[in-house]
Amino acid sequence: MAHAHESNKKRIWIVLILLTLITTVEVAFGIIKPASLHLTSFLGTSPLNWIFIILTLVKAYYIAWAFMHLEGETKWLRRSVVWTAVFLISYLVTLLLIEGGYLHSTLAPLVRW
Amino acid sequence: MEANIAIPSDSKQTWNGGGNKPFGASYGKMMMWFFILSDAITFTGFLAAYGLTRFKFIDSWPIADEVFTHFPGLHGVHAPMYYVALMTFILIISSVTMVLAVDAGHQKKQNKVAWYLFATIIFGIIFVGSQAWEWKNFISGSYGAVKTTDGKVLQFVKDGHQIALSDFVVGGRTDGRVQHTRLNGLWFEEEGTISNYSIAQIKAAYKSNTDVQIRSELIDPATKQKVILSRAEGFAQLTKTDFVVEGANLQANEYGNTIFANLFFFITGFHGFHVFSGIIINIIIFFNVVLGIYERRGHYEMVEKVGLYWHFVDLVWVFVFTFFYLV
Numbered sequence: 001m002a003h004a005h006e007s008n009k010k011r012i013w014i015v016l017i018l019l020t021l022i023t024t025v026e027v028a029f030g031i032i033k034p035a036s037l038h039l040t041s042f043l044g045t046s047p048l049n050w051i052f053i054i055l056t057l058v059k060a061y062y063i064a065w066a067f068m069h070l071e072g073e074t075k076w077l078r079r080s081v082v083w084t085a086v087f088l089i090s091y092l093v094t095l096l097l098i099e100g101g102y103l104h105s106t107l108a109p110l111v112r113w
Numbered sequence: 114m115e116a117n118i119a120i121p122s123d124s125k126q127t128w129n130g131g132g133n134k135p136f137g138a139s140y141g142k143m144m145m146w147f148f149i150l151s152d153a154i155t156f157t158g159f160l161a162a163y164g165l166t167r168f169k170f171i172d173s174w175p176i177a178d179e180v181f182t183h184f185p186g187l188h189g190v191h192a193p194m195y196y197v198a199l200m201t202f203i204l205i206i207s208s209v210t211m212v213l214a215v216d217a218g219h220q221k222k223q224n225k226v227a228w229y230l231f232a233t234i235i236f237g238i239i240f241v242g243s244q245a246w247e248w249k250n251f252i253s254g255s256y257g258a259v260k261t262t263d264g265k266v267l268q269f270v271k272d273g274h275q276i277a278l279s280d281f282v283v284g285g286r287t288d289g290r291v292q293h294t295r296l297n298g299l300w301f302e303e304e305g306t307i308s309n310y311s312i313a314q315i316k317a318a319y320k321s322n323t324d325v326q327i328r329s330e331l332i333d334p335a336t337k338q339k340v341i342l343s344r345a346e347g348f349a350q351l352t353k354t355d356f357v358v359e360g361a362n363l364q365a366n367e368y369g370n371t372i373f374a375n376l377f378f379f380i381t382g383f384h385g386f387h388v389f390s391g392i393i394i395n396i397i398i399f400f401n402v403v404l405g406i407y408e409r410r411g412h413y414e415m416v417e418k419v420g421l422y423w424h425f426v427d428l429v430w431v432f433v434f435t436f437f438y439l440v
Contacts, residue, residue, distance in 0.1 A: 008216055016209045020202065027198040030178075030439045039337060049440045056435040060428055067212045067424045069417075077136035081146050089157045096161040100168025108172060113265075113331050113340075 015066040022055050145418045149425045152387075156429050159383060160436055163376045173330040175369035176339065177438045179275065183250045197438050200243045201430065204388075207236030208427040215420045218413025223402060226416060230399045233423065237392040244385045251377065254360030257308075258367040259315060261353040266369050268328045269319075270341055278357070281325050282310050282318040308357035316351055327351065330369045377437070384433055387426045394419050 029037075029048060037048040065071045070078050135143060167174050177193075184192040214229035257278035258268045269276050288311040291297065293304045319325055327347030331340045342350060358367045366374035398419050407413045 007220060009213070012209060012212050012216065016205065019205050023198060023201055023205070026435070026439060027194050030194050039335070045440075052435050052439045056431055059431045063208065063424055063428045063431065067208050067427075068421055069215075074137040077138055077143065077146065080136070081150050085150055085153050088154055092154075092157055093161045093164065096165040097168055100165035100171075103165070103169040104171050107169065112263075113329060 011066060015062050018062055019059055022059050026052060026055055139414060142414065142418055142421070145421050149421060152425065153429075156383070156432070159376075159380050160432060163380060163436060166370075166372050166376060170370055170372075172332055172334075173369065174332070175330075175373050176332075176337075179339075180251070180368045181247070181438060182255070183247075185246065194438060196243070196247065197434060200240060200247075201434050203236055203240050203243065204427050204430050207233050207240065208424050210236065211420045211423045215413070215417050218407070218416045221408070221413070223405065223408050226407075226413060227399060227402045230395060230402060230416070234392055234395050234399060237388055237395065237423075241385060241388050241392065244381060244388075248378075248381070251374070252360050252362070254358075254367045256367060257357065257359040259312065259351070259354040260356055260358050260365060261350060262355050263353065264371075265350075266330055266358065266365075266367065267347075267350055267354065268339075268367070270326050270328045271324055273341070275328065276325070278310055278315065278359070281322045282314055286310055287314055305362075308359055310357060312354055312357060315354075315357065319348065319351055380433060380437065384426070384429055387429070391419075391423050391426050394422065 029051060033048065037051065038046055040047060042050060064082075070082070133140065138146070179193075181197060182191050182193050184190065184196050210229045210232040214226050214233065217225035217229060255277065256268060256275050258266050260266055269278065269281065271280070286307075286309055290307060290311065292307045293299075293302065295301070295303050319327075323344065326344065327342045327350060328339045329342055329350070332338070333340050356365075358365045360367060361374040361377075363371075363375055363378070365371055368374065398415055401407060402413075402416065407415060
C-alpha cells in the first residue's frame with residue numbers, strides 16, 4: 001500500500017460517470033426494446049438480454065475494482081475472492097438454469113391454455 | 114498442537130489475527146472479503162432460483178414493464194423502469210460518497226470522513242424508502258384481475274392497454290358481502306380484505322362492455338407480448354374464474370404467477386434488509402468517526418471495511434436490477 005495516502009478522487013468521478021452512462025444505456029434499451037434485438041434469438045436468449053448481462057458485468061467489474069479497491073489489493077487476495085465467486089456462481093447458475101429449462105419442457109405440455 | 118497453529122496466539126490478539134497480515138490485508142479486512150464472498154453466494158442462490166422458476170414458466174412469466182410502472186407524482190402515467198433507474202442511481206451515488214469517505218480516511222481528514230459518511234447514510238435511507246414505496250405499489254396493485262380455478266390470472270384490456278376493474282365495472286360491490294372480522298362473525302375467525310367487486314359483477318360488466326377484452330398470461334413468442342383473447346374465448350375463460358385478485362400477497366397476485374410475487378418479496382426484501390443493516394452499521398461508524406475513535410487509533414480502516422459491505426450491497430442491486438427489471 002505504497003500509495004495509501006494519495007487521493008483517488010479523479011478515478012472515483014470517472015467511474016461514477018461510467019456507471020451512470022451504462023445505467024442510462026441499459027434503461028434506454030429497456031424502454032425502447034428495439035425489435036431487431038428484442039425479438040431475435042442468439043445463444044438461447046435475445047441479443048438485448050446479452051447486452052444487459054454484459055453491461056451488468058462491466059458495472060460489477062468497476063464497482064469491485066474501483067470502489068471496493070480490488071485493484072489495489074495483492075494479486076492473491078483478489079484471486080481468492082474473484083475466482084472462487086466466479087466459479088461457484090457460474091456453476092450454480094448453469095445447473096439451475098438447465099434444470100429450469102428441463103422443468104419447462106416436461107411440464108409446459110401438460111398446461112392447457 | 115501449537116506447531117500447527119499458523120498464527121502465534123501468544124499475544125492473545127485473536128480478534129485481529131495477532132497482527133499478521135495474510136495477503137497484505139489486515140485480518141478484519143480479509144474476513145470482510147470472505148463474508149462478502151459467502152453472502153454473494155447466498156444472493157446467487159436467490160437469483161438462480163429466480164432464473165430456474167422463470168425458465169420453468171418461460172411462456173407465461175409476467176413482463177416487468179407492465180408490473181413496475183409507477184413514478185412518484187405521475188399518477189396514471191405509464192412510466193416503466195424510470196423509478197428503479199432512479200433508485201439504482203441513488204445507490205451508485207451513495208457508493209461514491211462512501212468511497213470518498215474511505216479516501217478522506219486515508220488522508221486522515223476526520224471532518225470529511227464524517228460528512229461523506231453522513232451523505233451515504235442519507236442516500237441509503239432514500240433508497241430504502243424508495244423500495245418501501247415500490248413494495249406499497251406492488252402490494253396494493255393498480256389494475257386488479259381475476260383468477261381461474263386452475264390458477265391462471267386474467268387481466269382486462271381495452272384497445273390493447275390494460276384497464277382497471279373500476280374502469281368497466283360500475284358502482285361498488287353489489288352482492289352485499291362484507292368482510293368477516295372478529296366483531297361481525299365468529300369471534301375466533303377472520304378473513305383478509307375482500308375484493309371491491311364480486312365475480313358475478315365482473316362477468317356481467319364484461320358481457321355488457323363489448324370493447325373490453327381479456328389478456329391471458331401466455332406470451333406470444335413472436336411478439337413477446339401477452340396474448341389477448343377474443344371476446345368468446347375470454348368469456349369461456351371468465352366462466353372458470355372463482356376469485357378476484359387485487360394487488361399482491363404470497364398467495365396470489367394480479368400480475369401472474371404466484372411465485373413471481375414471492376420471489377420479488379424475497380429477493381428485494383433480502384437486499385433491502387442488507388441496505389437497512391448497512392445503514393445501521395454506517396450510523397455506528399459515523400458516531401465513532403465523530404467521537405474521534407479512529408483518529409486516536411491512527412487509521413480509518415474500519416470505514417474501509419464497512420465501505421466494502423456497502424459497495425457489495427450496491428453490487429448486488431446492479432444484478433437484481435438487471436434480472437428483475439431488464440432481462
